[in-house]
Amino acid sequence: MVRRIVIVGCGVSGTTAGFYARKTDRTSDITIVGDEALPEYSRCGLPYAFSGIVPTMRSLIGYDEDFYEHTNRIDLRLGVAATRIHPDRQTVELNSPNRRMTELPYDSLILTTGAHTTTLAVPGSDLTGVFTIRTMNDVEGLANYLKEAQAKKVAIIGAGLTGSEMAEALLVRGVAVLQAEIVPEILPVILDPDMAAIVREKGLEHGVEYHLQSTLDEILGDKGKVVGVRISGHAYEVDAIIVAVRVRPNTELAKDAGILLGESGGIRADERMLTSANNIYAAGDCIETFDLITRRHVFFQLATTAVRQSMVAGINAAGGDARYPGSTGVTTVKLFGLEVATLGPTTAMAEKIGITPVSVRITGSTRLSYYPGGKDLTVKLLANRENGKLIGAQLVGEEGATLRCNFASMAAHLGLTVQDFSEIETCYSPPLAPVWDPVTIAAQALLRKLRPPLTKAPTTRSNS
Amino acid sequence: MVRRIVIVGCGVSGTTAGFYARKTDRTSDITIVGDEALPEYSRCGLPYAFSGIVPTMRSLIGYDEDFYEHTNRIDLRLGVAATRIHPDRQTVELNSPNRRMTELPYDSLILTTGAHTTTLAVPGSDLTGVFTIRTMNDVEGLANYLKEAQAKKVAIIGAGLTGSEMAEALLVRGVAVLQAEIVPEILPVILDPDMAAIVREKGLEHGVEYHLQSTLDEILGDKGKVVGVRISGHAYEVDAIIVAVRVRPNTELAKDAGILLGESGGIRADERMLTSANNIYAAGDCIETFDLITRRHVFFQLATTAVRQSMVAGINAAGGDARYPGSTGVTTVKLFGLEVATLGPTTAMAEKIGITPVSVRITGSTRLSYYPGGKDLTVKLLANRENGKLIGAQLVGEEGATLRCNFASMAAHLGLTVQDFSEIETCYSPPLAPVWDPVTIAAQALLRKLRPPLTKAPTTRSNS
Numbered sequence: 062m063v064r065r066i067v068i069v070g071c072g073v074s075g076t077t078a079g080f081y082a083r084k085t086d087r088t089s090d091i092t093i094v095g096d097e098a099l100p101e102y103s104r105c106g107l108p109y110a111f112s113g114i115v116p117t118m119r120s121l122i123g124y125d126e127d128f129y130e131h132t133n134r135i136d137l138r139l140g141v142a143a144t145r146i147h148p149d150r151q152t153v154e155l156n157s158p159n160r161r162m163t164e165l166p167y168d169s170l171i172l173t174t175g176a177h178t179t180t181l182a183v184p185g186s187d188l189t190g191v192f193t194i195r196t197m198n199d200v201e202g203l204a205n206y207l208k209e210a211q212a213k214k215v216a217i218i219g220a221g222l223t224g225s226e227m228a229e230a231l232l233v234r235g236v237a238v239l240q241a242e243i244v245p246e247i248l249p250v251i252l253d254p255d256m257a258a259i260v261r262e263k264g265l266e267h268g269v270e271y272h273l274q275s276t277l278d279e280i281l282g283d284k285g286k287v288v289g290v291r292i293s294g295h296a297y298e299v300d301a302i303i304v305a306v307r308v309r310p311n312t313e314l315a316k317d318a319g320i321l322l323g324e325s326g327g328i329r330a331d332e333r334m335l336t337s338a339n340n341i342y343a344a345g346d347c348i349e350t351f352d353l354i355t356r357r358h359v360f361f362q363l364a365t366t367a368v369r370q371s372m373v374a375g376i377n378a379a380g381g382d383a384r385y386p387g388s389t390g391v392t393t394v395k396l397f398g399l400e401v402a403t404l405g406p407t408t409a410m411a412e413k414i415g416i417t418p419v420s421v422r423i424t425g426s427t428r429l430s431y432y433p434g435g436k437d438l439t440v441k442l443l444a445n446r447e448n449g450k451l452i453g454a455q456l457v458g459e460e461g462a463t464l465r466c467n468f469a470s471m472a473a474h475l476g477l478t479v480q481d482f483s484e485i486e487t488c489y490s491p492p493l494a495p496v497w498d499p500v501t502i503a504a505q506a507l508l509r510k511l512r513p514p515l516t517k518a519p520t521t522r523s524n525s
Numbered sequence: 526m527v528r529r530i531v532i533v534g535c536g537v538s539g540t541t542a543g544f545y546a547r548k549t550d551r552t553s554d555i556t557i558v559g560d561e562a563l564p565e566y567s568r569c570g571l572p573y574a575f576s577g578i579v580p581t582m583r584s585l586i587g588y589d590e591d592f593y594e595h596t597n598r599i600d601l602r603l604g605v606a607a608t609r610i611h612p613d614r615q616t617v618e619l620n621s622p623n624r625r626m627t628e629l630p631y632d633s634l635i636l637t638t639g640a641h642t643t644t645l646a647v648p649g650s651d652l653t654g655v656f657t658i659r660t661m662n663d664v665e666g667l668a669n670y671l672k673e674a675q676a677k678k679v680a681i682i683g684a685g686l687t688g689s690e691m692a693e694a695l696l697v698r699g700v701a702v703l704q705a706e707i708v709p710e711i712l713p714v715i716l717d718p719d720m721a722a723i724v725r726e727k728g729l730e731h732g733v734e735y736h737l738q739s740t741l742d743e744i745l746g747d748k749g750k751v752v753g754v755r756i757s758g759h760a761y762e763v764d765a766i767i768v769a770v771r772v773r774p775n776t777e778l779a780k781d782a783g784i785l786l787g788e789s790g791g792i793r794a795d796e797r798m799l800t801s802a803n804n805i806y807a808a809g810d811c812i813e814t815f816d817l818i819t820r821r822h823v824f825f826q827l828a829t830t831a832v833r834q835s836m837v838a839g840i841n842a843a844g845g846d847a848r849y850p851g852s853t854g855v856t857t858v859k860l861f862g863l864e865v866a867t868l869g870p871t872t873a874m875a876e877k878i879g880i881t882p883v884s885v886r887i888t889g890s891t892r893l894s895y896y897p898g899g900k901d902l903t904v905k906l907l908a909n910r911e912n913g914k915l916i917g918a919q920l921v922g923e924e925g926a927t928l929r930c931n932f933a934s935m936a937a938h939l940g941l942t943v944q945d946f947s948e949i950e951t952c953y954s955p956p957l958a959p960v961w962d963p964v965t966i967a968a969q970a971l972l973r974k975l976r977p978p979l980t981k982a983p984t985t986r987s988n989s
Contacts, residue, residue: 120895393952431584464928467951487931488857489829
């Protein structure tokens with residue numbers, strides 16, 4: 062009998078799962094149901110299409126419908142919502158605008174329902190000119206609104222990844238930016254404050270007006286449209302507002318079907334991406350992910366994590382056998398000319414979850430001093446004092462942060478101690494890299510902090 | 526009693542050993558004896574000082590003499606040759622030009638005697654205008670000679686790393702280059718022919734006149750000076766010739782003292798960098814290094830390997846306890862606008878030493894297709910068919926090869942299988958890196974080649 066695979070969600074997760082399911086079982090019936098009108102496009106690319114660096118929104122679309130329908134023989138149903146799962150009789154109810162409600166039977170179901178943005182419950186939230194950033198519709202809506210309003214200034218609430226990328230994109234478009242963040246420093250989830258300050262300094266140079274430790278009290282309106290914001294008691298004139306705060310997994314469909322959620326609020330899936338329900342898999346932003354460093358289940362919002370999970374879900378849903386080991390959460394972002402790459406918990410987060418972190422920060426160069434063109438690279442490494450393992454890396458610099466963070470990602474994935482990590486050889490050539498890589502220099506410095514001072518135990522060996 | 530540490534050689538190895546010895550034992554007497562007139566300078570920087578990219582030769586010098594003498598309290602004896610070691614009475618004989626022969630006693634001796642270039646025994650080898658490239662003297666001599674002779678064309682014998690870097694440097698100076706290589710492709714030690722061909726194509730575009738599978742028959746002279754070369758039977762007019770063939774370890778001093786050499790011809794040292802003689806350590810280009818991938822002792826000529834070995838030698842010679850685990854031989858070089866980074870044996874070398882390699886080559890991009898500025902990156906990965914371990918990586922592209930090779934270096938250092946390697950998450954952001962890194966894509970492709978086809982064993986699990 063032909064295996065019927067249904068995938069709910071046509072983002073990068075649903076699409077990846079579909080393609081891997083097809084590779085695994087050439088004869089199965091595969092259906093992807095997506096509630097947006099478009100097939101998968103790069104959500105991460107939206108700020109760059111908004112700024113104009115990527116010339117058109119449509120170029121963010123990964124594959125045309127023909128590639129789904131004909132090359133991969135996937136029944137693509139776009140603009141269709143899945144409204145209910147019946148795990149008992151293995152069907153999914155669809156609410157299709159053009160036909161009456163249909164019930165789609167499955168042998169394997171993959172949930173890639175993604176996540177949704179949230180807003181803040183403040184007066185004025187319902188005014189025209191309040192935006193969140195998740196879909197192409199959101200960003201096109203923002204772009205059109207700013208154009209029509211001839212907007213000069215936008216307030217962004219939240220200085221995480223999306224808020225910060227949108228701040229830069231607005232500046233590229235010539236729109237002034239006021240950015241408010243409730244905690245004392247930007248990028249609080251991915252960077253320690255001392256590292257984030259380097260990025261914020263560049264943001265200031267580029268013209269961002271930061272309001273830290275500040276809360277949005279009210280969105281001010283006139284004739285139903287945004288005309289300002291009141292932040293921590295002060296009013297500011299702005300033409301629009303972007304709320305870029307918490308993103309939450311879309312779990313309603315799973316929850317209604319009795320599928321278990323995890324501690325973080327995402328759908329719980331095992332290493333085969335199987336949920337608590339028979340033959341129902343889940344992957345991507347809607348699930349919680351096993352964090353290889355903290356050994357906890359967390360809610361990452363990473364395309365790299367999503368595609369790896371979706372590959373595994375697609376293979377298994379089609380009768381194969383693949384495993385997803387978990388994620389280090391390695392993340393990178395380019396802001397104001399800086400590469401910002403991170404991995405593992407921040408110092409504050411580590412302490413919060415009961416790890417005693419030891420950290421070191423150094424600034425090295427991406428070349429030897431005599432060779433022209435080397436750039437400063439600031440590297441902060443965190444270790445677990447208990448066992449000497451590398452638990453975090455934060456890198457900020459004009460070049461070379463991203464790929465060095467992958468190097469640290471491998472070490473953290475494998476549970477290397479800082480000693481082990483410091484012993485991995487890196488390559489050198491004057492035009493390309495220094496003899497001692499900045500990451501290695503940081504590891505050696507961290508090692509000295511982890512070791513008991515020699516003077517305290519002069520007769521014993523150092524633990525090198 | 527104060528520990529007396531003597532270091533023979535003032536290259537990067539001797540200098541590194543000296544500084545780490547000082548850090549380890551604040552009270553020791555440390556002497557470095559160097560036969561060149563200058564303290565340590567970057568040999569790897571010589572082609573760039575020659576080309577003018579690095580403005581002056583002198584900027585290659587790492588530290589001024591004051592930093593040795595006063596900051597680190599090291600007795601620096603430059604322009605002095607060590608002529609004999611007496612392991613029985615723990616002394617080194619010096620031949621100092623300004624004083625009579627002296628005999629220097631040591632408690633710990635570190636040999637960092639480096640390596641030397643070799644020439645070819647062909648007619649005309651003794652003509653003026655024949656150069657090898659190792660020291661600053663060599664390169665200054667070449668530069669002066671070319672200037673005085675108003676040289677238009679130079680022949681380079683050998684298309685390894687040094688020969689290739691010098692070819693590009695000569696072109697930057699406006700001098701035409703004929704380059705001969707005895708084997709059928711350039712860079713034969715570090716790249717498979719299919720990967721080296723990409724570099725050679727760029728070299729051709731830049732104007733290098735390659736003669737592959739060609740041997741130097743004779744150097745042609747007139748009035749004692751080079752006027753041409755005869756290569757594989759054909760004569761070519763050139764104004765000078767650079768012989769960039771085999772480099773050999775300087776082991777005379779060690780051999781005369783009865784210190785054991787290894788299979789590759791370098792001094793044999795254990796993981797504490799101790800030679801076969803009591804209290805005599807060795808590090809850098811004069812020793813043979815344990816290759817972590819092939820598990821053989823080989824002769825690497827890498828500054829990164831040298832400084833790590835020298836750190837260990839310096840610490841141990843001063844009473845500490847450090848270990849050098851071995852090297853993956855990870856290497857990078859920039860040639861004609863391409864980053865060329867490699868690791869592990871070539872396919873031919875792997876076969877020669879009894880490993881059955883399986884390899885894959887893919888060309889990916891350093892960005893997603895929609896984001897402007899992505900560059901092609903060609904990645905070749907090699908695995909051992911017996912155990913599925915990653916044994917080699919060869920990367921060629923305009924950017925991103927070097928740091929990705931470090932990522933592969935960690936995997937090879939730790940003995941990861943290609944499966945394990947493919948599971949390490951890499952970070953993504955449109956301006957910085959693609960969702961699936963080219964190295965991961967190559968690893969996944971290699972995995973498919975390593976796996977027995979599913980059709981042959983339909984009832985068993987695939988080994989994913």
